[in-house]
Amino acid sequence: MPDRLTKNRLCLHTVTTKPWSLEECCRHYAGAGIAHITVWRNVLEGIALPRARKLFADHGLAVAALCRGGFFASSEASQRRAALADNRLALEQAAAIGAPTLVLVCGADPGQSLDDSRHQIRDGIAAILPAAESLGVVLAIEPLHPMYAGDRSAVVTLAQANDLAQFFDSPWAGVALDVYHVWWDPALQQEMERCAKAGFLRSFHVSDWKTPTADLLNDRGLMGEGCIPLRSLREQAEANGFRGPVEVEIFSTEYWKLDQEIWLQWIIEAYIEHC
Amino acid sequence: MPDRLTKNRLCLHTVTTKPWSLEECCRHYAGAGIAHITVWRNVLEGIALPRARKLFADHGLAVAALCRGGFFASSEASQRRAALADNRLALEQAAAIGAPTLVLVCGADPGQSLDDSRHQIRDGIAAILPAAESLGVVLAIEPLHPMYAGDRSAVVTLAQANDLAQFFDSPWAGVALDVYHVWWDPALQQEMERCAKAGFLRSFHVSDWKTPTADLLNDRGLMGEGCIPLRSLREQAEANGFRGPVEVEIFSTEYWKLDQEIWLQWIIEAYIEHC
Numbered sequence: 227m228p229d230r231l232t233k234n235r236l237c238l239h240t241v242t243t244k245p246w247s248l249e250e251c252c253r254h255y256a257g258a259g260i261a262h263i264t265v266w267r268n269v270l271e272g273i274a275l276p277r278a279r280k281l282f283a284d285h286g287l288a289v290a291a292l293c294r295g296g297f298f299a300s301s302e303a304s305q306r307r308a309a310l311a312d313n314r315l316a317l318e319q320a321a322a323i324g325a326p327t328l329v330l331v332c333g334a335d336p337g338q339s340l341d342d343s344r345h346q347i348r349d350g351i352a353a354i355l356p357a358a359e360s361l362g363v364v365l366a367i368e369p370l371h372p373m374y375a376g377d378r379s380a381v382v383t384l385a386q387a388n389d390l391a392q393f394f395d396s397p398w399a400g401v402a403l404d405v406y407h408v409w410w411d412p413a414l415q416q417e418m419e420r421c422a423k424a425g426f427l428r429s430f431h432v433s434d435w436k437t438p439t440a441d442l443l444n445d446r447g448l449m450g451e452g453c454i455p456l457r458s459l460r461e462q463a464e465a466n467g468f469r470g471p472v473e474v475e476i477f478s479t480e481y482w483k484l485d486q487e488i489w490l491q492w493i494i495e496a497y498i499e500h501c
Numbered sequence: 502m503p504d505r506l507t508k509n510r511l512c513l514h515t516v517t518t519k520p521w522s523l524e525e526c527c528r529h530y531a532g533a534g535i536a537h538i539t540v541w542r543n544v545l546e547g548i549a550l551p552r553a554r555k556l557f558a559d560h561g562l563a564v565a566a567l568c569r570g571g572f573f574a575s576s577e578a579s580q581r582r583a584a585l586a587d588n589r590l591a592l593e594q595a596a597a598i599g600a601p602t603l604v605l606v607c608g609a610d611p612g613q614s615l616d617d618s619r620h621q622i623r624d625g626i627a628a629i630l631p632a633a634e635s636l637g638v639v640l641a642i643e644p645l646h647p648m649y650a651g652d653r654s655a656v657v658t659l660a661q662a663n664d665l666a667q668f669f670d671s672p673w674a675g676v677a678l679d680v681y682h683v684w685w686d687p688a689l690q691q692e693m694e695r696c697a698k699a700g701f702l703r704s705f706h707v708s709d710w711k712t713p714t715a716d717l718l719n720d721r722g723l724m725g726e727g728c729i730p731l732r733s734l735r736e737q738a739e740a741n742g743f744r745g746p747v748e749v750e751i752f753s754t755e756y757w758k759l760d761q762e763i764w765l766q767w768i769i770e771a772y773i774e775h776c
Binding site for chain 1: 611612614615619646647648650651652657658660661684685686687710711712713714717727728730
């Protein structure tokens with residue numbers, strides 16, 4: 227029963243086992259009975275995309291998403307143009323490796339207002355949406371935790387991401403929900419319902435919030451180690467119609483130091499017990 | 502002109518110059534022409550409250566607030582009762598030193614749901630409101646940044662704090678707005694307007710958000726060092742009727758290492774230039 231659950235629904239982000247190459251990720255994930263992988267672009271460096279695609283097929287791994295595009299916000303026009311080109315490249319990569327979704331970390335620039343960043347994000351998504359449609363890749367807008375509003379994402383609530391998806395009103399513009407970023411939100415329940423019922427919800431990421439948290443970026447907890455009600459959030463997403471995999475995305479300086487095979491076993495056990 | 506501005510509006514939290522005793526804070530703040538002080542309870546330890554009150558009077562310092570009460574949320578009933586007793590003590594202290602306001606950091610318990618914590622917070626405020634009224638001290642509900650939702654405050658948005666103030670509908674229940682905690686919020690403008698126009702806004706705290714931020718607790722920036730639009734937020738508060746002092750509350754391991762007299766001058770200059 228745990229095996230079947232694991233195989234059917236568990237997805238790992240390659241960044242969760244950051245020390246591993248793409249080939250190592252594929253081999254170990256498949257060896258552990260995992261059926262889904264979300265690919266971070268760094269592990270594609272130096273690998274021909276058809277070769278990557280064949281790796282996934284050979285290991286029986288379905289690609290859930292490519293991480294990540296976005297970073298549309300900048301006070302510099304040249305930077306914004308470069309971001310659009312990079313997003314088009316990311317869409318090409320996603321299509322080439324068979325990823326149905328590109329996750330967007332939308333960006334923020336501490337040198338300008340959040341309002342400006344938010345407008346640039348909307349414009350940026352609008353600019354790449356035609357490419358997403360023609361390549362058949364969904365853009366998944368990910369709200370980030372407000373502690374990243376300075377320089378990573380001016381989109382900090384699920385309501386904002388839902389508003390954006392609603393504004394575009396396209397099957398190619400959806401939402402990536404990472405519980406780490408949104409668990410604190412008093413409006414979470416209603417916005418999750420709105421997100422899933424409208425068909426916006428394309429990705430569901432889990433990890434846990436540790437108290438204390440030692441580092442803003444790389445101290446995420448393993449599921450069960452913190453205070454996020456993971457099972458109830460997953461059940462809520464599913465009650466509202468979500469049927470995708472449950473993606474484990476953990477940035478952790480501490481866990482990346484472990485033997486990654488042991489770490490992978492911990493993840494699987496924590497997933498079964500707490501998700 | 503800067504001098505007059507400074508004297509009229511600037512308020513320092515004693516924690517901002519943490520290495521100083523209460524007497525040192527009073528002497529140096531008054532010596533720099535500052536007219537307001539917000540007192541953290543740690544500096545009252547070992548000092549008779551009438552003596553503290555006389556210190557403020559002798560130095561021409563108006564007490565803006567006492568920090569802090571709250572921490573109502575706990576899965577343990579004994580802990581919740583202890584919190585109520587501590588809040589009643591804090592109210593007595595506030596009244597004794599002439600502080601018109603007690604700032605509430607409402608609390609959270611990673612061992613229970615945010616919903617449970619939120620209910621306990623409402624019950625806790627209800628329980629101490631009669632004491633606040635009889636002592637003539639306003640309870641100022643402070644929304645904290647969502648990165649503190651694990652263990653410090655289940656109240657993480659200005660909307661929540663406004664909802665609580667509205668629920669109590671009492672001149673003794675208001676809101677403390679710290680820009681560091683709420684600057685990221687897409688609903689900030691409308692909720693600030695609601696807060697100030699309803700007469701809830703009792704305290705206005707400034708500091709700045711640094712990118713990167715090295716520590717979740719003690720790496721706040723000096724005004725102008727980060728990306729919070731301080732002047733525009735102050736002007737917005739005032740446009741909606743706020744007339745209180747502008748309180749500088751900076752937790753910073755880095756700045757606490759400085760000669761605090763130099764640090765105080767930096768604060769005054771930054772306040773004049775950026776607030």
